[in-house]
Each structure stands twice: as structure tokens, then as C-alpha cells.
Amino acid sequence: MADITIEAAAQSSAYSRYRRGGIFWTTPLIGYVIYIDSVSDLKYRKTADGGATWGAAQNIRTGTIYTYDCFADWQVAGDAGTLVHIVYMDDDTSDTRYVNLDTSDDSINGDDLIES
Secondary structure, eight states, rough: OOOOOOTTTHHHHHHHHHOOOEESSSSSSSSSEEEETTTSOOOEEESHHHHHSSSOOEEEOOEEEEEEEEEEGSSTTTOOOEEEEEEEEETTTTTEEEEEEEETEEEEEEEEEEEE
């Protein structure tokens, strides 16, 4: 049986379109949003007043980040953890990497290589 190609560019197109960056609410007042800024660095911002105001941008990764995806521990049934799990792709290094944001102390942990 021959391989069938439906759309050769589908993978690269999907990478640049699908980004889930929150808002990840830990309480009705505290939330986090993950995003790529105007110079392609991966950042997060936090609100402590239900979104009325947002704190300064905090760096997660400097690079040419062109896509990412995230989910929070508490979005998984039976998990009450404090981590927002983040996978991102860096165009400078052609790497896919994993980090997490620990909402208990706002720390960024990891930066593990998944694929290069």
C-alpha cells in the first residue's frame, strides 16, 4: 500500500497555530497566562486580583520560540498539584523542550530536551 500525503505542510502550520496559554486559575483571584512576546521569548504574567491588573512579564525562555502548549496539574482528574507543564519549540536550536511553572512559589523548573 502506498503512502498518501494529504498536506505536506500541515505539521509546520499546526505548530504555529495551536497555543494554549491559559489563563490558569489557581484561585478565583490568582491566575497565570503563558505567551510569546513580540521578540519571540516565552513569558508568563500573573494576576492576584482576578485579572483587574497583571504583574510584570516573567521570562520562561529567551530564544526564537515559535510555538508552545501547556496544561496544569489540576486540570487532570485526581491531580491537585501546583505545576503548569509547558512544552515549547525553539526555532534557533530546532529543539523541543519541557519546563514547568510551579504556582506554589512562581518558579520555573526544568528545561529538559525532548527532541532536537
